[in-house]
Amino acid sequence: MHLLGTLQRNITLTLSLMLLSFLFSAPAFSAKLAIVIDDFGYRKKEDNQILQLPTAVSIAILPNSPHGKEMATKAHAQGREILIHMPMAPISKQPLEKDTLKPSMDQAEINRIIQNAINRVPYAVGMNNHMGSAMTSDRQAMDRVIKALNHSDLYFLDSVTIGNTQAATAAKAAGVPSLRRHVFLDNVQTEAETRQQLNRAINLARKNGFAIAIGHPHPSTVRALQQQLPLLPADIQLVAPSGLLTPSPDSPVVQEPPAVIPPTEQSKEPKPATWLKPAQQAIISMKKSTLMKVLTKKLMTFEQDKQFPSQHLESNKDKVE
Secondary structure: OHHHHHHHHHHHHHHHHHHHHHHHHOOOOOEEEEEEEEEEOOOHHHHHHHOOOOOOOEEEEOOOOOOHHHHHHHHHHHOOOEEEEEEEOOOOOOOOOOOOEOOOOOHHHHHHHHHHHHHHOOOOOEEEEEEOHHHHOOHHHHHHHHHHHHOOOOEEEEOOOOOOOOHHHHHHHHOOOEEEOOEEOOOOOOHHHHHHHHHHHHHHHHHHOEEEEEEOOOHHHHHHHHHHHHHOOOOEEEEOHHHHOOOOOOOOOOOOOOOOOOHHHHOOOOOHHHOOOHHHHHHHHHHHHHHHHHHHHHHHHHHHHHHOHHHHHHHHHHHHO
16 A cells, blocks of 8 residues: 555656646747738749648739639648738729729629629638728728628738728728738848848737738749748747637737848747746746645655655555545
8 A cells, every 4th residue: 555655646746747847848829920922823833832831821812813713722722721812902003903993883893893703712711902002091992892791701801001091990890800911021022021021020929929921922932931931930830810810819019120030040949938928927937836836745745654654554544444
């Protein structure tokens, strides 16, 4: 009986020490980063290279692009998330895609164009805007867009091509799930710019718990992502945008100036204490304190049992009877 009791206490002590080790070493949570690549369907070579990146990288397909349906089928087979990259009118004069949404369009025309886009981009679960500074800044126009989406079970990702965008306000009023972009990866088409903007997105994800970055299938963007995504820090979890819808990130994200993290430091896991939120730190501290008290009590009991083995045997016998 004494040997069995000692063995049980040793097992309990070992498991407690293993739990304590895990609590001190494991990250408490992962900051979530969503990456969406826009303008899919025109550059077949680069599109296929993007489809070789981790499947958590999502794609947004232009509805009237020549290879859009083919790319949607390939991406869906991989389990990759697909969005409709909906052309919307900009303020500046630029060449426009066919069926670009304009503020002057009525509900029926917007419904027709969006339904046609849904038919042309199979397996889409969301929509974001291609250009669209004029459209997204017009509340009434966005009300019509969101109303059309409300019948399609698609979420809306605001690309934020203008500061006074009304997309989130319209979506919230209609009860349609929505998100917004935080970082553009390649406004300047160089590998260095994409690396710097990816690091900026990582920093924002750590600060706010999540971030959404949008890029395009430029050759420089493809090369930078091929190099950098395998080096994502251990505390960064790559997710599809829909993974950020629950719970919905309603609170605004505090932007910060771009910051470059040297490539040699990207693979280093940051110390949790430098980026955990105070509430999370407090919870971890409570858990550690409680566990230490339990371990101390176990050790004291173990030492007493060694000094008074017969007394322990008697108490065990009393419990059995």
